[in-house]
Amino acid sequence: MSLNKVMLIGNVGKEPEVRYLDNGVAVASVVLATTERGYRLQNGTEVPERTEWHNVVLWRGLAETAEKYVHKGDKLFIEGKIRSRSYDDQNGVKRYVTEIFADNMEMLTPRNQSAQTRTQPAASPQADAASLQNGNEDLPF
Numbered sequence: 001m002s003l004n005k006v007m008l009i010g011n012v013g014k015e016p017e018v019r020y021l022d023n024g025v026a027v028a029s030v031v032l033a034t035t036e037r038g039y040r041l042q043n044g045t046e047v048p049e050r051t052e053w054h055n056v057v058l059w060r061g062l063a064e065t066a067e068k069y070v071h072k073g074d075k076l077f078i079e080g081k082i083r084s085r086s087y088d089d090q091n092g093v094k095r096y097v098t099e100i101f102a103d104n105m106e107m108l109t110p111r112n113q114s115a116q117t118r119t120q121p122a123a124s125p126q127a128d129a130a131s132l133q134n135g136n137e138d139l140p141f
Helices: 060-069 111-119 125-133
Strands: 006-012 017-020 026-036 050-059 075-088 094-107
Touching: 006 050, 017 060, 026 060, 026 075, 050 060, 050 075, 060 094
Parallel strands: 050 094
Antiparallel strands: 006 026, 006 075, 017 026, 026 050, 075 094
8 A cells, every 4th residue: 555645734936827738728836835943952053944845736627726816925735646757958957856736725825815915015013003093993892
């Protein structure tokens, strides 16, 4: 028995690249970053945080969903399998690629937060303080 299963939660590194094959099937490539926090050992040695970049391949409906709704910075849950392949580049050098072929994708960034961060610049702390002083903020109690 064997098992090839990958589960990732990370942030999209750049806008998904979507293409359509001749038969109309959508294929999307998404770059996903996962980061392990840094920590300090008991002897005081600092271990820095480490970011891994994953090439995720989405097919058909998942690719179409990514094209419409997934954007740089969004947090995703990806479930799939790992695959490796090789190819010869333009100079004839053999290159190796490891990809995650997604079977499932869940968008973890709230839709309103995702859209808001792309359409509005971040408010400054001074603007936040001014709105509090002017009574413009709705308080939850």
